[in-house]
Amino acid sequence: FSGDWAQAYFRFREPRSDLAYALEAGKGGTRAILMAVQAHIIKYLLFVRNTEYTHLERLSRTSRQEQGEALAAALADSLWAAGGGGRAVICLVAAAVHVTPSRDYKADNFTERIQLFEFSEKAAAQEFIFDHINCFKGEGSHGVILFLYSLLFSRTLER
Numbered sequence: 001f002s003g004d005w006a007q008a009y010f011r012f013r014e015p016r017s018d019l020a021y022a023l024e025a026g027k028g029g030t031r032a033i034l035m036a037v038q039a040h041i042i043k044y045l046l047f048v049r050n051t052e053y054t055h056l057e058r059l060s061r062t063s064r065q066e067q068g069e070a071l072a073a074a075l076a077d078s079l080w081a082a083g084g085g086g087r088a089v090i091c092l093v094a095a096a097v098h099v100t101p102s103r104d105y106k107a108d109n110f111t112e113r114i115q116l117f118e119f120s121e122k123a124a125a126q127e128f129i130f131d132h133i134n135c136f137k138g139e140g141s142h143g144v145i146l147f148l149y150s151l152l153f154s155r156t157l158e159r
Contacts, residue, residue: 009143040074
């Protein structure tokens with residue numbers, strides 16, 4: 001992955017601002033993934049989340065907590081769809097190395113530490129993501145790459 005990919009994570013605008021619902025997207029290849037997730041975030045905030053606010057107020061009054069909930073729901077929706085509605089695989093970075101480098105594989109000190117968590121219920125996957133939301137939205141987390149790996153494993157390499 002290029003430097004842009006390695007640095008990419010899910011970063012929201014300031015909570016309770018006019019753009020509190022919006023992800024910040026830099027230039028580069030990660031923008032397409034961020035915008036696909038952004039669509040799911042807006043869907044969640046407008047049509048799923050319970051709030052007393054109406055219409056566009058629902059978007060601009062989004063708190064930091066609600067940003068995390070919306071991101072977890074958006075990621076879980078995408079992974080569940082990739083898994084054919086029957087599974088979701090979530091990738092997180094562990095401290096231990098799970099893959100030893102070989103001559104066909106160049107270590108990047110990231111991919112070889114990926115740990116997989118498989119879920120057969122969408123709600124459980126969403127809760128797990130929310131519990132580990134900083135793994136996707138924390139600076140230096142490689143959150144977009146983790147999500148991309150999660151999509152691939154949820155979809156399966158055969159599919």
